[in-house]
Amino acid sequence: MGDIKATNTLGLLDKVFGAQHDLRKELLAQSRLITVRKDDYLWQTGASANHVWLQVSGFCQISQVLLDGRLASIGIGTPGDILGEAEVLAGTVRANEVMIRESASFLQIEAIKFQKLLDQWPSLSSAMLATSNAKFLGMIDFCAVMQSADVATRCAYLFVFLGDLCGQPDGAHTRIPYQISQDALASLAGTSRQTLNGALNRLRDAGIIFYEKGRLSIMDQHRLEALAGCRPVKQRITKEKMMAMLEERLAVT
Numbered sequence: 001m002g003d004i005k006a007t008n009t010l011g012l013l014d015k016v017f018g019a020q021h022d023l024r025k026e027l028l029a030q031s032r033l034i035t036v037r038k039d040d041y042l043w044q045t046g047a048s049a050n051h052v053w054l055q056v057s058g059f060c061q062i063s064q065v066l067l068d069g070r071l072a073s074i075g076i077g078t079p080g081d082i083l084g085e086a087e088v089l090a091g092t093v094r095a096n097e098v099m100i101r102e103s104a105s106f107l108q109i110e111a112i113k114f115q116k117l118l119d120q121w122p123s124l125s126s127a128m129l130a131t132s133n134a135k136f137l138g139m140i141d142f143c144a145v146m147q148s149a150d151v152a153t154r155c156a157y158l159f160v161f162l163g164d165l166c167g168q169p170d171g172a173h174t175r176i177p178y179q180i181s182q183d184a185l186a187s188l189a190g191t192s193r194q195t196l197n198g199a200l201n202r203l204r205d206a207g208i209i210f211y212e213k214g215r216l217s218i219m220d221q222h223r224l225e226a227l228a229g230c231r232p233v234k235q236r237i238t239k240e241k242m243m244a245m246l247e248e249r250l251a252v253t
Contacts, residue, residue, distance in 0.1 A: 023121050027054070030117060031107040042083065042098040042106070049087035049094060052114045055079050058104020059166070059178040061188055064096040066147075073188045074143050077104075078166040088114060101184040141230070146190050149229075154189045155199040156228035159209060163218050170217060179214035203227075 033056070036042055042053065042060060055077050062075040062083075074096065077083055087094055088111045109117070118125045145157045167174040186196035203209045208224050210217040218224055 023124060026117065026120070027107065027109075030113045031109045033105060034108050035103065035105045036100045038100055038103045040100050042100060043094050044097045045094055047094045049084065049092065050111050052085045052088055052109045052111065053083045053106040054109070055081045055083060056105040056107060058100060059102035059180065060098050060100045060104055061184070062096055062098050072143070072190060073146055076142075076161065076165055076188070085114070101180065102178045145228070145230075146188075151189070151191050151195055152199055152202075153227065153229060154191065155185075155196065156203070156224055157230055158185065158189050159203075159216065159218060160221075160224055160228045160230055162216070163221070167218065173210075174218040174221065176216040176218075180216060181214050 031054070036058075045065060057079055060077040060083075061073060062077060063071050064074045066072050077098065083098060083106075084094075142157075142161055146154055149157065162176050162180075163174045166177060168177050169175075182193050182196055182200070185200075186193045189196055189199075191199075200209070200211050203224075204211055206223070208218075208220045208227070210219055
């Protein structure tokens with residue numbers, strides 16, 4: 001655990017809280033590093049809001065029960081995300097559930113310690129508000145597509161969304177740095193594995209994506225965006241934009 005904390009965690013905190021060395025030190029002092037296995041839950045609907053998590057590695061799916069009783073994907077958690085803060089601040093139970101789709105590590109902070117950090121560091125509160133609002137706007141688009149579009153559009157949009165959140169440049173292409181099973185992709189897209197497999201094959205045969213043994217790359221971003229019917233990247237909420245907003249808010253205060 002010490003090695004992970006010295007590499008992944010410190011690297012992430014340096015990227016996000018670069019100039020705020022005292023805040024970084026306090027976050028580490030008030031938290032503990034945990035690892036959650038693939039297909040386990042970080043929390044489930046109705047659970048008490050006792051902790052906040054800063055995601056260090058891995059990939060998770062955020063789902064919520066809709067008014068019609070369906071369980072639907074409402075977002076994705078990737079490194080740099082703060083998870084669970086909304087219910088802690090509101091003093092309510094969990095309104096959604098988070099399942100780990102790729103073994104993930106988190107800095108886990110007790111609710112009472114998190115409240116004290118916010119009181120002690122107004123810059124953290126300001127930064128969290130900015131990134132939470134940005135994340136919420138991104139989720140609105142994601143939810144709207146996942147609940148109303150046809151399967152082909154949902155799959156294309158999901159891949160664009162994954163690229164925005166965690167894609168890494170790989171030459172002229174974008175690589176998703178997680179091994180994501182077809183079961184996980186089908187759950188995120190709100191469809192069956194068989195239907196998802198058909199959509200994957202069509203996109204792969206057209207040269208738009210590459211997918212093999214859980215490894216996903218976007219080969220033709222423009223054609224994928226056209227199929228997804230999404231807004232241009234300049235108008236979308238990407239992980240890079242959220243991290244930049246966080247750094248900017250922290251630098252102001």
